[in-house]
Amino acid sequence: xxxxxxxxxxxxxxxxxxxxxxxxxxxxxxxxxxxxxxxxxxxxxxxxxxxxxxxxxxxxxxxxxxxxxxxxxxxxxxxxxxxxxxxxxxxxxxxxxxxxxxxxxxxxxxxxxxxxxxxxxxxxxxxxxxxxxxxxxxxxxxxxxxxxxxxxxxxxxxxxxxxxxxxxxxxxxxxxxxxxxxxxxxxxxxxxxxxxxxxxxxxxxxxxxxxxxxxxxxxxxxxxxxxxxxxxxxxxxxxxxxxxxxxxxxxxxxxxxxxxxxxxxxxxxxxxxxxxxxxxxxxxxxxxxxxxxxxxxxxxxxxxxxxxxxxxxxxxxxxxxxxxxxxxxxxxxxxxxxxxxxxxxxxxxxxxxxxxxxxxxxxxxxxxxxxxxx
Ligand code: GLY
Numbered sequence: 001x002x003x004x005x006x007x008x009x010x011x012x013x014x015x016x017x018x019x020x021x022x023x024x025x026x027x028x029x030x031x032x033x034x035x036x037x038x039x040x041x042x043x044x045x046x047x048x049x050x051x052x053x054x055x056x057x058x059x060x061x062x063x064x065x066x067x068x069x070x071x072x073x074x075x076x077x078x079x080x081x082x083x084x085x086x087x088x089x090x091x092x093x094x095x096x097x098x099x100x101x102x103x104x105x106x107x108x109x110x111x112x113x114x115x116x117x118x119x120x121x122x123x124x125x126x127x128x129x130x131x132x133x134x135x136x137x138x139x140x141x142x143x144x145x146x147x148x149x150x151x152x153x154x155x156x157x158x159x160x161x162x163x164x165x166x167x168x169x170x171x172x173x174x175x176x177x178x179x180x181x182x183x184x185x186x187x188x189x190x191x192x193x194x195x196x197x198x199x200x201x202x203x204x205x206x207x208x209x210x211x212x213x214x215x216x217x218x219x220x221x222x223x224x225x226x227x228x229x230x231x232x233x234x235x236x237x238x239x240x241x242x243x244x245x246x247x248x249x250x251x252x253x254x255x256x257x258x259x260x261x262x263x264x265x266x267x268x269x270x271x272x273x274x275x276x277x278x279x280x281x282x283x284x285x286x287x288x289x290x291x292x293x294x295x296x297x298x299x300x301x302x303x304x305x306x307x308x309x310x311x312x313x314x315x316x317x318x319x320x321x322x323x324x325x326x327x328x329x330x331x332x333x334x335x336x337x338x339x340x341x342x343x344x345x346x347x348x349x350x351x352x353x354x355x356x357x358x359x360x361x362x363x364x365x366x367x368x369x370x371x372x373x374x
Pocket of ligand 1: 143144146147243247250251
């Protein structure tokens with residue numbers, strides 16, 4: 001890790017496809033300089049959504065102009081429903097209309113949805129373009145902008161069409177978190193807690209102490225959390241880019257969480273991070289039922305997420321009509337399912353995650369039914 005001019009730099013060590021993650025302030029405004037330093041960019045196409053465009057697109061465009069970088073901008077509708085094939089087709093056609101070339105670099109300015117669909121467009125357009133992430137949500141800064149997972153949802157489930165395509169650079173400007181509404185901030189906080197719960201008990205203790213200040217807006221705490229999460233993710237991705245082993249741990253809470261998202265049709269009835277928060281609590285509960293995890297650790301995890309204001313049970317989400325059977329069936333569509341069995345990330349305690357596909361279907365169904373009874 002390198003800290004210069006108040007900016008921390010982490011390296012994702014993937015040889016020729018390796019890249020830097022810069023974490024600090026004013027990185028949207030100065031993005032032009034960082035991009036110019038990367039290579040002689042002939043053209044840039046910025047992809048963002050209508051919410052982020054209001055707050056940050058002019059700042060980015062001014063910086064690009066000052067750095068002498070020609071650019072086009074495309075603004076997508078905001079929300080998870082944008083991450084589908086229809087919007088991918090529209091995005092790729094608009095980029096082709098703008099006469100992009102192989103040397104054009106795409107910038108994804110926004111959260112997880114913008115990052116995933118833009119990254120996927122970059123992976124497939126003209127057989128592969130460079131792209132840069134400028135994540136503006138906590139979720140994207142701590143998780144989705146790092147590691148090269150790109151893709152869209154289908155009616156069969158979450159992220160079922162996609163590609164591994166690593167960015168050339170990630171610029172995580174913690175100042176952009178100021179314009180994030182509380183619900184979306186908390187959804188990203190759930191992914192931050194995920195790193196602590198899966199492998200870093202000290203970070204979990206730090207979050208128990210500093211989480212309230214972090215959520216209230218303390219910049220230094222936010223920066224520390226983004227840095228710690230990205231360090232963990234960079235190390236895991238460098239070891240297991242294609243998710244054949246250790247990277248699977250990053251799916252803590254996701255087998256349950258993706259099923260919740262799919263059941264609500266990928267609408268804003270449940271945000272990804274909210275689904276992950278409930279999913280992590282269910283993963284801890286399942287681990288306790290299987291005699292793997294001390295109940296006190298599960299309670300500590302649940303209490304911390306609830307105290308920060310995240311949903312922690314299925315009944316905390318108003319609206320959806322869940323059934324245990326439907327959720328379980330959805331889990332079988334998860335892309336991590338193996339031999340017809342869902343794969344779970346379970347825990348032996350806080351910071352001790354592992355994966356298994358050997359949980360009896362009946363145990364999971366009973367857990368879900370009990371969770372629905374409240
Ligand atoms: N979001 C989990 C991963 O990137 O592997």
